[in-house]
Amino acid sequence: MTVQSRREFLKVSGLALVGLGFVPSRRARAAAVEVIEMRSDALGSRVWFDPAGLLVEPGTIVRWIVRENVHTTTAYHPRNDHHPLRIPEHAVPWDSGFLVNPGDYFDVTLTVPGVYDYYCMPHEAAGMVGRIIVGKPRGPGTEPFDYWAGRAGTEEWRHVPDAARKSFPSIARILAEHRVHLTGPGM
Amino acid sequence: MKRFAFTVLAGAISAGMLFASPNTAAAQSKAPPGGAYQPVSKLVPLPDFLPGLGTLYVDPASLPAGPFLAYDHQGKLVSSIYMIPISDMDAHKNFSDLKIAHERVDHVDIVFNAGHPGVAVPHYHVIVWYVSQADAAKLAK
Numbered sequence: 308m309t310v311q312s313r314r315e316f317l318k319v320s321g322l323a324l325v326g327l328g329f330v331p332s333r334r335a336r337a338a339a340v341e342v343i344e345m346r347s348d349a350l351g352s353r354v355w356f357d358p359a360g361l362l363v364e365p366g367t368i369v370r371w372i373v374r375e376n377v378h379t380t381t382a383y384h385p386r387n388d389h390h391p392l393r394i395p396e397h398a399v400p401w402d403s404g405f406l407v408n409p410g411d412y413f414d415v416t417l418t419v420p421g422v423y424d425y426y427c428m429p430h431e432a433a434g435m436v437g438r439i440i441v442g443k444p445r446g447p448g449t450e451p452f453d454y455w456a457g458r459a460g461t462e463e464w465r466h467v468p469d470a471a472r473k474s475f476p477s478i479a480r481i482l483a484e485h486r487v488h489l490t491g492p493g494m
Numbered sequence: 495m496k497r498f499a500f501t502v503l504a505g506a507i508s509a510g511m512l513f514a515s516p517n518t519a520a521a522q523s524k525a526p527p528g529g530a531y532q533p534v535s536k537l538v539p540l541p542d543f544l545p546g547l548g549t550l551y552v553d554p555a556s557l558p559a560g561p562f563l564a565y566d567h568q569g570k571l572v573s574s575i576y577m578i579p580i581s582d583m584d585a586h587k588n589f590s591d592l593k594i595a596h597e598r599v600d601h602v603d604i605v606f607n608a609g610h611p612g613v614a615v616p617h618y619h620v621i622v623w624y625v626s627q628a629d630a631a632k633l634a635k
Contacts, residue, residue: 347608349546349634354608377540377610405539405611433608433616470616 338416340368343437345406345427347376354378354430356437360476360487365418365442371403372412378435379403379428380413383448388428389463391455395421395446405429417441422448422478426471434470444478522595525565527551534562538611547621548572548633558613559589566625566633571595573630576620577613597624 344357354376363369371380383393384400394400398421403413405428417423420442427435438448447454452472455461476487521528534550535542543549548564561574574595582589603621607613623630 350605351607407539407541429609429611429614
C-alpha cells in the first residue's frame, strides 16, 4: 500500500500519482483511480464520505478529496490513536492528517485483499466512516465491532462509536452495489 | 436537559455583558483582539477564514466552550461563539462566567456541528451575533 497527498491542481499535472514510496511507472499510471469525496453541508452539521462503501480490485488507487469542511481519512488500526484493527492484518495503515482546503486530496494504493474500514478523525463520533472491499471480503473488517474485546494486547484499543457503527454500509450491500451512497434522514 | 444547558449559557452571557470592560471591548472590536486570544488557524489545522463564521480567535485556556471571537473580512467583530459538546450536555455539565464581547447583540443562532479540529466531537455552536442576519450571510465566502 502506498499513500500520497497533494492539492487537486496537481492532479492534472501528472504528478498526482507520485507519492511516498510510490514509483510512477507505466504500470502505476495505468492503475485505476477511484474517488471518494469528503463532504459536508454548509453548517458542518452533516458530514459524510461519498461513496461510503466501495468495491475495488487489488492495486486500485483510492483518492479521497475534500469538497467542503476539514477532514481526514484514517484507517481503523491501533497505530491510529488506538483504534481497533479493521483492515487486513498485513496491510499498511494510513492517516492523511487534516485536509484543510477544498481540493486537497490523499491517495492510497490498496493491494492486500480484504475489508478496509476507515474514519474521519474530527467526525468519527458523528458517524463519518467508510468501508472499502478490495477483491474479496476477509480479515478483521468482517468481524463484529468488538471482536477484540478481552484479547491480550488490546487493552488500549478504543471502541467504535455508536454513530459510526450505524453508518458503515454492510459488506453484502457493497458487494451488490459496488458503490454505496448513503441516504436518509441523517444524510 | 439541553434546554437547561442553554438557559445556563444564556444567563452566563447576560452576566458577562454587564461586567465586560469597555477597554477590553474596544480592543476586541477589531482583529486581532490581543491579550490571550490567538488565531484558531494557528492552534489547529483550520483555514484562516471559515465560511459562515469568519476569522476566529480564542483564548486556549477557555476551550472548548470559548468564546471564540469571529471577525469579518474587514476585521470587524461579528460574533462570539460558544462550542458546547453534546457529551457535556448529556453529562449535565454547567458552563458559567463565560466571557462576552461588549457589543449590541443582534440575534443568536444555535447550530449543531458534527465536529472539527479543536472540538472533534459533535457539539453545538451558540453564536451570539453582533451584526444583522444579512451581514452574517456575507460571511458565506
